[in-house]
Amino acid sequence: MMPFTMPSLIAVDWWALGAVIALSVGAMLLLVLEFVPAPPASNRGAFVTLLALLAAAGSVLEVRDARRSLFDGMFLHDGFTVFFTVLFCVIGAVAVLQSWDYVKRTRINHGEYYALLLSSTLGMVLMAASNDLITIFLGLELMSLALYVLVGFRRTRLDSSEAAMKYFLLGAFASGFLLYGIALLYGATGTTNLAKVAMFLADSPMIGNPMLIVGGLLLLVGFGFKVAAVPFHMWTPDAYEGAPTTVTGYMSAGAKAAGFAALLRVLLVAFPPLMSEWRPILSWIAALTMTVGNVTALLQTNVKRMLAYSSIAHAGYLLVAVVAGGLDGGSAALFYLAVYSFMNLGAFGVLALLGRGAEERVTIKDLAGLGFRSPMLGLAMTVFMLSLGGVPPTSGFMGKVYLFSVAVKAGLIPLVIVGVLNSVVSVFYYLRVTVAMYMQEPGAEPVEIAWAPSAAIAVVITLALTLWWGVQAQDLLTTAQRSILGLL
Amino acid sequence: MMHDIPLAWMLALSATVFVIGVVGVLVRRNALVIFMSIELMLNAGNLAFVAFSRALGSLDGQVFVFFVMTVAAAEVAVGLAIIVNVFRLKETIYVDEINLLKG
């Protein structure tokens, strides 16, 4: 029996835990602030959220070179954690800037909205930082629960509520599989700690044990659901379409990155001995995901929905990097995730600006003539579309080149052919947006652009990052490589 | 009481319950019953955890169950709220009558 000991909180590196603390304290503060009356014009919630995100990112950056293992190895502070924590915080901050005006315009309760945003960011951070299946599971649930609510936040609208219900039911269903997978893994290895799983597998390779294999497969289902990999992707378009646009942007970037963070950590830390087992499966899933996502996106008329399919396709590209594995594959995945997050956030950010009040104008038709009516917005959207399509000199191009070259190096030529072909197909539908913006006359009732300074800042930030990483990719690349190093 | 039930039996039982839960999700149209089926899946997982915990002689599995229950409780709160809200707007909780978003 274990002797009773006080958890050695004194020894905890508080900086390393700073993100978790800042985010949870921020969320609670927001809820408390709800009881303090404020003038209707104030945007106190957004301020507090930004501060919390800033504090979280600042605190992990403060000790970015440290390597800490907290709480009996459950919470790891390493380069990987730092990378994703900062990524999530910036994604969150951009989402806050985009929501700044949107939330008021669409009359969403901002206190709770921002509290949930912070909570789901916390969940994402936990997913990336956890070295134990328990905390990964809890982080995933924390993130998901907050997102279910955020998706259904416009509760007076049927589409939003329907999206929330579908997302919730399927998410819970997938969680069931994930949980069972964790149970089987626990049974097969006797631990839920990833490092210990790895040690166990290295000691006694029991590749044939069905518990281990089925457990691993179910784990794949759970993470596959979160990153929207085929055939676990079907919730994506509906949830993305129904959610408030800013939430869609946030979850398409953050939740996907978090899913991949967890997947990468699990695969690269715990399961390298089983590489030959999961590689073929993931290859098939990657090929399917790219193809289904891109092909289905072709005929969409709702841009939000189209981008949802596009995000599925991007999950496919990312899976190629995961399949490649190792230092190269991992850093390619990190690089691509960062790049993808901002171009996607940017695209949704532009969409969030369209429409007056709570109305949503996000069909291709609504975009007609936008390029002339608002040249900067049109230019930004064009850059995001080109970047998503992988046209130089945008970051999306650099991401794809790096990702595919890594994959070729890893000998995944068939997968690369599928991927490059898919990125050719994808340009068809990304271009439809540009064509609509620059080559079609606006309809009878041209869409109103709800400009707000904060949203403009968000557009500028995403645009700048998308272009900057296309022109100068070196910094991000080095960071991605350094970050993945800790896992191997 | 001293000799244990074989692990395999417990696992078989838990797998059966899990699959019953999966089938429930697939065959029912009432969102609430679907949700109940998901609860069955979670509980099957819990059973597996406890069984493993016993077989391995470690407490981790039982602690995990504790966390799963918390998660399940949280999920139920949010999930029921969402389902109730859909019912308010649409007057139905049959999932095959709710497909505004599709394609």
Next chain:
Amino acid sequence: MLALIPALPLAAVAVNLILGDRLGRRGTAFLACGAVFASFVLAALSVIHLASLPPGARTMVADVYTWMRVGDFKVDVAFLLDPLSSVMVLVVTGVGFLIHLYSVGYMAHDASFRRFFLYLNLFMFAMLTLVLAKNFLVMFVGWEGVGLCSYLLIGFWMDRPSAARAGMKAFVVNRIGDFGFLLGMLTLFAWTGSLDYERVFAAAPIVFHPGTLAITFATLALLLGATGKSAQIPLYTWLPDAMEGPTPVSALIHAATMVTAGVYMVARCHILFTMAPFSLETVAVIGAATALFAATIGVAQNDIKRVLAYSTVSQLGYMFFACGVGAFGAGIFHLMTHAFFKALLFLGAGSVIHALSGEQDMRKMGGLASRLPWTHGVMLVACVAIAGIPPFAGFFSKDEILSAAFASGHYGVWVAGLLGAVLTAFYMFRLYFLTFRGSSRLTHEAEHHLHESPAVMVAPLVVLAALSVVGGFVGLPFQEGGRRLTTLEGGAALERWLAPVFGEGGAAGASHAVPHLSFTTEWALIAVSVAAAAFGIAMASRAYAKAAGEPIAEKAPRLYGLLEHKYWIDELYDTIAVRPIRALGDVLWRFWDEKIVDGTVNGVAYVVEWASAVLRVFQTGFVGTYALFLTLGVAALIAHYLVR
């Protein structure tokens, strides 16, 4: 200094964007032309400096910064000037400047004057990046950039739906080519571990065995990219449609510069292609087939710009098969002369169209020689040049290609090229006669507005005409004192210039050196090709010199009746040669081009759209369906392990 060459047009773009309409038309024109002219001057200075270096060391490199570095893999944003890129950069900036100048006049009344020059400068930046790149990745950036600008410029008059469609088509077909380029690039990277030209070409002979699958795959993938950009079979269909763009765009992008990028890329990778004989043969066959095929279709066109478009496709075919038979230098030579006379042809056609207030149908022209004297003069020069009559530019380069094909034993390709030469002469002079000779078939309104173009448009035409006349002389062995008036020896000026890149004689590597022809054979070949051109011109003149309007018939019907019999020989020609060729061209165009090739492209699109529709059916919106698929996925995953 090297980096400034592409940077100047980009700076002009930035200034244009920032200052916006404050620039005014004059300012815009000055800015755009000035930037390109400065680039040209810089390029010329650089080339002069390059020439001052010893032949073995003729490379200038400019590293701008490190783009990405992964371990020992490093890609710089870097530029390279060597004899090959020097030819390209001079052509691009020189012809580009002239066309910019011309555009000032041509677009003077267009509402989107500023936007036009914005795109045009952006294009110059991309094109210069492409030709000056030091590695494949930078080249690819230019490659995609020119595609994008081409798309923007084809769809420039976007209120025309056909223009928007044509732009889309160009972009999509180009993307298919880009797919090939990217794939080839990645393969090269996987084997050689680098994307830098120098390192790739140095490593290639070590890591690849000649003729193996890997190098063949890589080169074929690159070739796919080249066929997309250079409008070769099977990816040529976008180019004729691209004529929807303003005429200067057609001249610059779709004749002189962008479409030659594919040829340039193949020439750039000559080391790789010579290591993959199968790929090289494919290049030759595709080139010859395109040359002949597009020429045949060109015969059947009535739109003056479409004739020129098919002619461009055909001439690009010549450049390809020059590369395919190993005469890379000859390909680049033809690329250069073609840039002169084809730009001239397009600009001349533009001048005609401009004069006729937008009329492009040759059946509604005629007799313009006296009304547009300058235009007529330069167009005649261009037609003679492209037909291959000595001593005009086209003669030298085309003859060099044909004799290289003959010398290397590709007789089939040679025959195809020769037939193509006949057809080229035929359709070019058909165009000439229909447009400038015969009687006027203009509408009254057009007649009323008819005017010669302003000086700003005529001046570039004259310069280009001069170049079309003398451009071929660089193929002469100057230093040999005119000992022999032919090429293929290592003596020709251009080939000596390119020798550090391609090796002696324009052929890459000793293994593939083109065997020397005897003096008599060479002269015989020249005679044959000149005869072919003359024959084509004769046929065209017989068939079209008095075409359509038939002035004699109108004035003196009786006399005409009498003379009719004298023309029986014409009718014979008409029956045995002209009509069949026209019919063939018509069939090829209407059936093969529009049905089969376009049909295939559309068919693929339909299949993908169909698949999209099918996939959408699965997305029912029902939670049950989604859960079902999720579970199916789980079952499939487990089954995968079960059956293994």
Next chain:
Amino acid sequence: MTLALFAAFAALLVGCSLMVILHRNPVASALFLVLAFCSLAGLYLLLHAEFVAMVQVIVYAGAIMVLFLFVIMYLNLRHDVEQGIAVAVRRGAGWILGILLLAETVAFFKGRWAEGPVSAPDLAPVAGNTQAIGQVLYTRYLFPFEITSVLLLVAMVGAVVIAKGRGPGLHPAAPAADAAADAKAAAPDHAGGEA
């Protein structure tokens, strides 16, 4: 003795689980679920997980299911109508898939069954493991334990945000009186189901 208890609980668990997904009346389904949870608690006792067994009854059967029942009553749900070709097809597909899944698993496990790590140390015999769990929970698992607090907070906030009041644009639900009457009408059904 253990075996007999196991058999009884297992049979009850599987039977009740089946009834949950088979019974047309959501109220009955919920009550069967409660029963299933109770039998699970029994199984936990057999596995010497006393604390978990207790929590299972208190939290699951006591709290969660009450929430379910409350919502069912509130929404005034009666027998589910399960008719029509689409429903039948889906039902068939669901069952086939379920059976396939089970068959696959059985085949898989039967082929190469292997226990987990065998050399695990046995648990020290303690009278009830609540104390041990408490110790582990507040030492080793302190961090996840704290996370669950945030999780519950989020759930609370989320439920309130989504379900609070009827905002503008919401359709009025069925009147409350009707709901009560219908709940009464539904009661005999579930009694019948239980018998």
